[in-house]
Each structure stands twice: as structure tokens, then as C-alpha cells.
Amino acid sequence: MDTVEIDRGGPAQPLLIAKDLRKHFKVKGGAPGAVVRAVDGVSFNVFKGETLGVVGESGCGKSTLARLLLHLIEPDAGELVFDGDAVGDMRGITVNALRRQVQMVFQDSSSSLNPRMPVRDSIAFGPYVHGKTKAEAGRIARDVLVKVGLKPDLFGPRYPHELSGGQKQRINIARALAIEPRMVILDEAVSALDKSVEAQVLNLLRALKENFNLTYLFISHDLSVVRYISDRVLVMYLGAVVELGPVQDIFSRPKHPYTTALLASRPSMDPARRIEEPPITGDPPSPINPPSGCRFRTRCQHAEAVCAQTQPILGAWNDRDSHIAACHMQDPESGHSLAIRTH
Amino acid sequence: MPNTMILPTAMIEPAAPKQRGYWGSVGNRLRYDPVTVFFGLVVLAIILAAIFAPLLAPFDPYKESIIGRLKPLGWKGHWLGTDELGRDILSRLIHGGRVSLLMGVVPVAIATVVGGTLGVVGGFGGRKVNTAIMRTMDVFYAFPSVLLAVAISGAMGGGAMNGMIALSMVFTPAMCRVAETATAQVKNLDFVEAARATGAGTLTILRYHILGNVLGPVFIYASSLVSVGILLASGLSFLGLGVKPPTADWGLMLSTLRQSIYVNPVVCALPGVAILITSVSFNLLSDGIRSAMDVRM
Numbered sequence: 001m002d003t004v005e006i007d008r009g010g011p012a013q014p015l016l017i018a019k020d021l022r023k024h025f026k027v028k029g030g031a032p033g034a035v036v037r038a039v040d041g042v043s044f045n046v047f048k049g050e051t052l053g054v055v056g057e058s059g060c061g062k063s064t065l066a067r068l069l070l071h072l073i074e075p076d077a078g079e080l081v082f083d084g085d086a087v088g089d090m091r092g093i094t095v096n097a098l099r100r101q102v103q104m105v106f107q108d109s110s111s112s113l114n115p116r117m118p119v120r121d122s123i124a125f126g127p128y129v130h131g132k133t134k135a136e137a138g139r140i141a142r143d144v145l146v147k148v149g150l151k152p153d154l155f156g157p158r159y160p161h162e163l164s165g166g167q168k169q170r171i172n173i174a175r176a177l178a179i180e181p182r183m184v185i186l187d188e189a190v191s192a193l194d195k196s197v198e199a200q201v202l203n204l205l206r207a208l209k210e211n212f213n214l215t216y217l218f219i220s221h222d223l224s225v226v227r228y229i230s231d232r233v234l235v236m237y238l239g240a241v242v243e244l245g246p247v248q249d250i251f252s253r254p255k256h257p258y259t260t261a262l263l264a265s266r267p268s269m270d271p272a273r274r275i276e277e278p279p280i281t282g283d284p285p286s287p288i289n290p291p292s293g294c295r296f297r298t299r300c301q302h303a304e305a306v307c308a309q310t311q312p313i314l315g316a317w318n319d320r321d322s323h324i325a326a327c328h329m330q331d332p333e334s335g336h337s338l339a340i341r342t343h
Numbered sequence: 344m345p346n347t348m349i350l351p352t353a354m355i356e357p358a359a360p361k362q363r364g365y366w367g368s369v370g371n372r373l374r375y376d377p378v379t380v381f382f383g384l385v386v387l388a389i390i391l392a393a394i395f396a397p398l399l400a401p402f403d404p405y406k407e408s409i410i411g412r413l414k415p416l417g418w419k420g421h422w423l424g425t426d427e428l429g430r431d432i433l434s435r436l437i438h439g440g441r442v443s444l445l446m447g448v449v450p451v452a453i454a455t456v457v458g459g460t461l462g463v464v465g466g467f468g469g470r471k472v473n474t475a476i477m478r479t480m481d482v483f484y485a486f487p488s489v490l491l492a493v494a495i496s497g498a499m500g501g502g503a504m505n506g507m508i509a510l511s512m513v514f515t516p517a518m519c520r521v522a523e524t525a526t527a528q529v530k531n532l533d534f535v536e537a538a539r540a541t542g543a544g545t546l547t548i549l550r551y552h553i554l555g556n557v558l559g560p561v562f563i564y565a566s567s568l569v570s571v572g573i574l575l576a577s578g579l580s581f582l583g584l585g586v587k588p589p590t591a592d593w594g595l596m597l598s599t600l601r602q603s604i605y606v607n608p609v610v611c612a613l614p615g616v617a618i619l620i621t622s623v624s625f626n627l628l629s630d631g632i633r634s635a636m637d638v639r640m
């Protein structure tokens with residue numbers, strides 16, 4: 001596969017580095033200068049071959065983040081480095097070259113397929129845009145359809161409305177894979193599917209990842225799904241990263257109170273251990289006017305004076321095993337009464 | 344890439360329905376719609392009659408007769424009677440269809456191309472482009488369409504050509520709005536964003552993803568405008584702003600026969616009946632095509 005030749009940085013080089021990504025949307029009809037801080041200084045690495053899960057409540061900026069990574073929305077600030085090459089930089093790679101290597105699968109399987117195009121043409125569109133002839137693109141579409149478990153002769157000529165939700169999402173995955181990307185961003189890709197179909201598609205995604213050395217950025221609000229598929233998890237709250245770490249660490253020893261609350265909000269499988277009270281109450285504060293200091297303090301049971309004064313920093317990651325959280329309780333110097341002690 | 348791989352789930356195999364192309368399935372649905380087929384045939388007959396008018400017309404449509412004026416149906420081989428100058432009504436109706444159809448179809452075609460292009464550009468372009476195009480079109484909306492047609496052709500002087508230009512200008516803003524709305528709806532769907540994410544340029548996206556979804560509504564609207572065009576063209580001729588006498592034209596015939604309505608009411612109403620049949624047929628045909636073209640049914 002040609003992806004081996006363009007694996008420039010070697011295995012240690014993160015596939016994608018996002019540095020301080022920022023996107024503020026102007027508020028229509030709002031006060032002059034009022035902005036929604038949809039993504040407010042997000043930094044993370046995606047290592048080669050891993051699945052990075054991104055979780056958070058609705059409106060925390062997950063989908064905006066996904067679109068920023070592909071430059072579908074222009075970031076206001078921040079930097080993207082793909083396999084050592086800065087995106088949009090003179091000496092780096094262009095946005096188009098990035099889109100050649102990073103693809104996206106959207107949540108709504110119906111609206112992400114052209115209703116007036118047979119699905120094989122939708123799949124062949126990507127290779128065609130990247131310079132293949134129509135015949136070559138058609139052959140690629142057939143191959144990819146087989147890879148996602150759909151018979152090309154049976155499903156290729158169909159229109160999206162003739163397919164079920166799960167089949168459509170397979171087509172969307174096929175469309176993303178058709179140009180042989182190295183990384184796929186899955187934006188709530190299985191959230192709209194039935195549980196049984198969801199499981200099928202998740203297993204398909206796992207198999208495809210192994211077969212094609214893919215790297216996933218898996219965005220979801222469903223913690224069980226994220227736990228199943230991810231190697232590392234990034235927790236977002238109100239446009240910022242609050243916790244980042246390996247999946248076992250996040251789920252067994254969460255460091256941030258928000259992550260703890262998220263995990264506690266999962267419905268229990270055991271009726272005897274039913275959750276009686278929601279662990280976290282109220283809606284997230286408005287991203288137009290986020291709280292001072294720590295953004296989570298308005299809903300945090302451990303909030304203290306220091307939380308309103310200074311913004312906790314996430315800390316630096318070193319490698320795939322780093323487990324970091326943006327919380328004053330993690331910082332011995334912060335002055336928070338519950339801060340971990342240095343021994 | 345390896346061609347063989349183990350799949351986590353079994354192949355899904357529903358019964359294979361017969362596969363048709365898009366236009367094949369549209370044609371198939373039309374076959375089972377007798378109303379649309381019937382009015383389609385009527386439209387076809389009207390068009391053929393207009394094309395082969397010199398062969399079909401039993402008399403010379405311009406041959407006058409002093410003694411044979413305003414005769415009833417069936418008088419001396421004149422199946423539909425004669426007009427106020429003794430000319431054969433049937434022959435004049437067949438010949439009149441040429442002008443009426445031309446004035447119904449040509450302005451719609453012009454408006455579809457001009458208005459459709461402006462609409463797609465306005466719908467896909469940024470806010471400034473959109474505002475510039477759509478607010479200009481709104482100016483035309485300030486006038487009722489009949490008044491606008493009368494004003495434009497009145498200002499430019501009568502005649503078939505000026506009438507068609509006037510009607511084109513009347514239809515363009517409406518067509519532009521239809522195309523703009525359709526484009527704006529499609530533009531924000533995920534598949535356009537997905538196409539951008541594959542690295543496709545604006546023109547490629549327009550060609551492969553926008554046009555296919557916009558042409559449907561535009562085409563349907565155009566087909567319904569044809570009957571309006573025929574009516575407006577007849578109206579212009581009726582007012583003396585369209586074609587000039589003695590040209591055979593339905594609107595003009597209605598206008599001149601109007602004065603004889605107390606002498607022979609049936610004959611005088613015939614050009615109106617021709618206009619009615621034509622516009623109703625075009626409307627019902629376009630309705631049928633509209634539902635047959637909806638791929639999601």
C-alpha cells in the first residue's frame with residue numbers, strides 16, 4: 001500500500017497534532033462582539049494506529065472540532081500538524097493534501113449521501129476527484145463495497161432511499177475509504193443506528209482499521225461505544241479538553257469531576273443498582289459567556305474559591321499512556337483543599 | 344489493498360429488485376399514470392399540429408370571404424365556422440398554435456437558463472453575491488406579473504419578439520428564486536460537506552452534487568410556467584401588445600372575435616377553448632412529471 005511510503009515521521013511521530021485550535025462563532029443578532037466559544041483552545045495528539053475517542057455532552061464542540069480538523073470550517077487560531085507537516089504552511093502540506101489523507105463519516109447517514117446519485121457513484125466520486133478515470137473510480141467503488149460487506153452488483157446501483165440506515169452508513173464508510181485515507185474522523189457515526197446494527201458497524205470499523213492500518217478519531221456521546229472502540233479518550237466540556245488518557249484509566253480512575261459525573265450517568269445494567277439521582281444537574285453554561293476560571297465549577301460539587309479565579313491547565317502529555325486532567329484538584333500547588341498531595 | 348478479507352458480518356442479501364436508471368424508473372412510473380399519459384398525448388398533438396400546420400389546416404388561414412362571415416360550425420366544410428372576415432377558424436386555430444406555443448415555450452426556456460444560473464450562483468455563493476442577485480430579483484416582484492409584461496412590451500413596442508423578451512423578464516425572477524431555494528437547501532446537506540471533505544472543488548461539487556438536485560424542481564417549475572406563458576402571451580396579443588394582425592394567434596383571435604360575440608357566441612369562444620385546453624394539458628402533464636420524478640416515492 002502506498003500509505004507505507006508516505007509514513008514519513010515513523011511510528012513515534014503522532015499522525016495528527018492539534019495545537020490550541022480555536023473557533024468562535026459570531027452570535028447572530030446578539031450583542032456586538034458576542035461570540036460562541038465553540039472550540040476554545042483545544043490541543044491533542046492522535047497517534048498512529050490508535051482510536052482516539054472524543055466524548056462530551058451535546059453542544060460541547062465535538063462536531064465543530066471534527067470540522068476544524070478537516071478545515072471544513074476555518075479555525076480562527078491554532079495549528080494542525082499532519083505526520084510532521086504543518087497544514088496550510090509554506091513548507092507543510094495544503095488543506096487539499098490533508099483531505100486526501102483524512103476522511104470523515106457523518107452522523108446522518110441519509111443526508112450525507114446524494115439522494116439523486118446511485119450509491120456506487122457517491123463512492124466513486126472521491127477517487128474521481130483525485131484524478132482517477134471514471135472506469136478506475138468505478139472499480140475502486142466496487143472493491144470498497146465488498147470491503148464494507150455489501151455486494152457491489154446488488155447495492156451499487158441503488159439510491160440511498162432504497163437502503164436501510166445501517167447499509168447507508170456502510171456506504172458512507174466505503175465512501176470515506178475509497179480514497180485510501182490514513183485517518184478517518186467518525187462524527188457520531190453509529191449514534192443514529194439501532195443497537196444491533198450499531199454493533200455490526202462497530203465491528204466492521206474495527207476490522208477495517210486492522211486491515212488498512214487506519215487511525216480513527218471517534219466522536220460520540222455514548223460512553224459504552226467509546227469504551228468498546230477507543231484506545232485513548234478525550235473528554236470535552238464547553239469547547240475545552242478537560243481530561244485525556246488511556247481508555248482503561250479514564251473509565252476506572254477518572255481524574256476530572258466532570259468525567260466522574262459522565263461515567264456515573266451511564267444507565268446501570270443491574271436493576272438493583274439503579275441510579276436514583278442524576279449525578280450532574282442542569283444544562284451546561286452558555287458558551288457565549290463561559291464561567292470564569294474552571295468552566296465546570298458551576299456544576300461541580302468540589303468547587304472552591306480557587307476554581308473561580310484561575311483556569312486549571314490540562315498539563316503536558318508525554319506519550320500514549322499520559323493521563324491528564326484540567327482540574328485544580330490534580331495540581332498540588334493550586335491551593336484547592338482536595339488537591340492531591342505530593343509525597 | 345488486499346482484495347480478500349474476512350468480514351465481521353455476513354453479506355446482507357435481500358431479494359434483488361429490477362435495477363433501472365433514474366430516467367428508466369421515471370418512465371416506468373409514468374406508464375402507470377393514465378391521466379398524465381393522456382394529457383401528454385394532448386400536448387404532443389398540439390405541438391405536432393403547430394409544427395405541421397400548413398399540411399393539416401383545411402383552408403388558407405388568411406383567405407377572407409365577404410359572404411362567409413361569422414358562419415356557424417360546419418358551414419360549407421368549415422368545421423369550426425368562420426370569423427368576422429370569413430376566414431376558417433379551424434385553420435386559424437391550427438396556425439395560431441405556432442405563435443402561442445412559441446411565446447409560451449421560448450420565454451420559459453430563456454428564463455430557465457438565465458434565472459436558473461443566477462439562482463444557483465446566488466444560492467451557492469456567499470452572502471454578498473446572494474444579496475446582490477436576490478434583491479435585484481425582488482425589484483421585479485414589486486409589480487404584478489401581468490402589469491410588468493404589459494409595461495415592458497408596451498415600452499419596447501408590440502410584436503412577437505418584444506413580447507417574448509417581456510415574458511422572459513417576467514419569468515426570470517421567479518425561476519431564479521426557485522433555483523436559489525433549491526440550491527440553498529441542498530448546499531447545507533452533509534453530502535456536500537462530505538464532497539468538500541474529499542477535496543472536490545466548487546465547480547465539481549456544483550456539477551455533480553448540486554445541479555442534479557436543483558434541475559428537478561427547476562424543470563418542474565418551468566413546465567408549469569409554460570401554460571402561464573401561453574396565457575400571458577395571449578393576453579398581450581389581446582391587448583394589442585403581442586403579435587400584430589392579421590397573424591393568426593389565439594389571443595389576437597379572441598380579441599377581434601370579441602366584438603361579434605352576440606352574432607355567433609360559439610365560434611367566438613373557440614380560441615379561448617384552445618387556450619384553455621393547452622394550458623390545462625401542460626399543467627396536468629407537469630404535475631404528473633413532478634410526482635414521477637420524485638425519486639423517493
